[in-house]
Amino acid sequence: MPSVPAETGLMDREIVIQPRHPWFSLDFRELWEYRDLLILLIHRDFAVKFKQTILGPAWFILQPLLMTLVFTVVFGNIARIPTDGLPPILFYLSGLLTWNYFAQTVNATSATFTANAHLFGKVYFPRLIVPLSVAASGVFAFLLQLALFTAFWIYFRFFTLAGDRFGVGAGLWSLPLLLVVVAALALGIGLWMSALTARYRDLSHLVPFLLQLGMYATPIIYPFSTVPPSWAWVLSFNPMTPLTEAFKMALLGQGLVTIGGLGYAASVAIAVLVTGMWAFHYVERHFIDTV
Amino acid sequence: MSHPIIEVEHLSKRYRLGVIGARSLRDEVRSFWQNRLGAIGEESSSSDEIWALRDVSFAVHPGEIVGIIGRNGAGKSTLLKILSRITEPTSGRAILRGKVASLLEVGTGFHPELTGRENVFLNGAILGMTRREIARKLDDIVAFADVSAFLDTPVKRYSSGMQLRLAFSVAAFLSAPILLVDETISVGDFGFQNQALRQIRKLADEGRSILLVSHNLYAVGELADRVLLLSSGSIECLATPDAAIRAYLGKAANPSAVAPASPDASYELTVSDCRVQGTPRGQQPHLSCDDAISISFHIQASSIISGLYGCLEIQNAHGTTVLVSDTFDCPPNVLETIDSGSRTVTIEIPPRLLAAGTYTIDLSFGNRAVLDKRRIHQPGVIGTFLVQDFRSMRQHQRAGYFSTLLTWRVD
Secondary structure, eight states: OOOOOTTTOOTTOEEEEOOOOSSOOOOHHHHHHTHHHHHHHHHHHHHHHHHHOSSTTHHHHHHHHHHHHHHIIIIIIISOOOOTTSOHHHHHHHHHHHHHHHHHHHHHHTTHHHHHHHHHTTOOOOTTHHHHHHHHHHHHHHHHHHHHHHHHHHHHHHHSGGGGGOOOOTTGGGHHHHHHHHHHHHHHHHHHHHHHHHHSGGGGGHHHHHHHHHHHTSTTSSOGGGSOHHHHHHHHHSTHHHHHHHHHHHHHSOSOOOHHHHHHHHHHHHHHHHHHHHHHHHHHHHHHHHO | OOOOSEEEEEEEEEEETTOOSOOOHHHHHHHHHHHHHHTTSOOOOOTTEEEEEEEEEEEEOTTOEEEEEOOTTSSHHHHHHHHTTSSOOSEEEEEEESOEEEEOOTTTTOOTTSBHHHHHHHHHHHTTOOHHHHHHHHHHHHHHHTOGGGTTSBGGGSOHHHHHHHHHHHHHHSOOSEEEEESGGGSSOHHHHHHHHHHHHHHHHTTOEEEEEOSOHHHHHHHOSEEEEEETTEEEEEEOHHHHHHHHHHHHTOGGGOOOOOTTOSSOEEEEEEEETTEETTSOOEEETTSOEEEEEEEEESSOOTTEEEEEEEEETTSOEEEEEETTSSSSOGGGGOOSEEEEEEEEEOTTOBOSEEEEEEEEEEETTSTTOOEEEEEEEEEEEEEEOOSSSSGGGOOSSBOOOOOOOOO
């Protein structure tokens, strides 16, 4: 009896296929085994974006830049919404930085099943790898936009009169941690939406709309401090509110940050992520049979 | 004998018809409760359920190639989908002692904008390999696919043949001990098909186990060590390729497959006792390329049917029609003049025409007088036969559709 080449070393791995328990089971070892797929999917996202467009990575910067300019003109110069005494460009850009990452992650992960139906029908791999790769490749766009922000920050800080009205706030060190919480929240919501849109296709039209609404329910184009107390509690329900404020605090030294608010946001993020994984897992089991 | 590498135990898969696409939330809640209640024990057998697989058990040993054949809807693809973990079984289980790679359809997992190299890595990773493993095999993959000159060209500029070769090579060279192949090899040009079949044989010789689903009975017969014949979701037999293929072809020619004459016809036409070389339907005659092959059947009409004609199609194992003959070929049309009473019709295929292989005979009748030219009677597959080449030097190595021997004359 010939033997499997020793180099594979895979004979010890026993896979048992049977009806799975409908409740939560997350195979972390398997996710780890597919880490290279995660990396290659991130690579694919970038390679494709760069190859298809003339401007390539510039789009990551142009989009928030143009949005910021529009906000500056419309909300700053015309509607005259205050910006907490901060240069409007920095104010809007810092808000968009967080929101863009959040919105893009939600938007892209919510299409996981519908966009990959063909692939999912042909080959097995842990499906969670796909939304994880989306959330991870979004970080690169975030970093590019952070670099753009830093350039503006340096300009306004050292070369304009407004420079002494802001500075790096407390908790700059917490930036990566904040990003992880935003990522968990976005991934959780995206997983929920992907599970729901796999079942009810028309919900996919709702996602961009809800995201747009969400932006207005988050202190991005207006400072939280100007929200009247009678409405502030409504805004506090939005877990993105304390996160956006914490980002502003870290980057510009302005923002309403409370331990309670951040604790609330983190708890919601974890709860949404865990239930989102469950919903994703639930739909994953039946999706292919219903396509 | 070592442990089987694949053990399938009482595997069943039920699909619910009508549960396609989106549903309303109310149905969802109701079916959720039904599932919960149903799980307690009572087995509902409502008519909108189909069992794509029912109580299938078998084992595959390392180094074995097992072919899976059966008609459309017999459960071949469902079985492969369960083993590749795309879908879950409803009950039963399968144990796989090793990683599984599937030969993907052309283009699945290939991104047109990425280069050949990038796609090899991506596809390999989708199949569960690490980048290191893929890098080690890259040269082999590229050499086999014969795309080394285009490795850094986006795949969108590849011909479909190049894409197919590359996709096959990725799966074939990656080091999974279990390989699932679903129809992939029946596309592509003849040369590549042979190359692919040889590679599959080589993988098995190296100790890999291969499950091969195909309509290409010739390929299955040549390659497989054993063949699993599925019928309506159950195992009909698991036997040597010859025995299983014979059982399958016998099944295909079952009288139940004969479609009835259209009910609105004012006349009756019955076809019976179909024979190939004197062998009745249900048995597969083994013929030599050097024999003339005679196909005969009894035909009985209630009256003279003006405009009646018959059409015979010979299909090879790939399902390709290789020969068509109808009663207009040699005027006068003999069927137009038959009246009541049973007649025997014989058609003869000359020797040294068809290449070695298995063939099916498809018979149908039409009526020229009927404007839409629809077929008025379709007995369908009335028989099968196997042709072998014993005499020529090349025997079964001869590719192509014909076994005709040509003279090489030197002047």
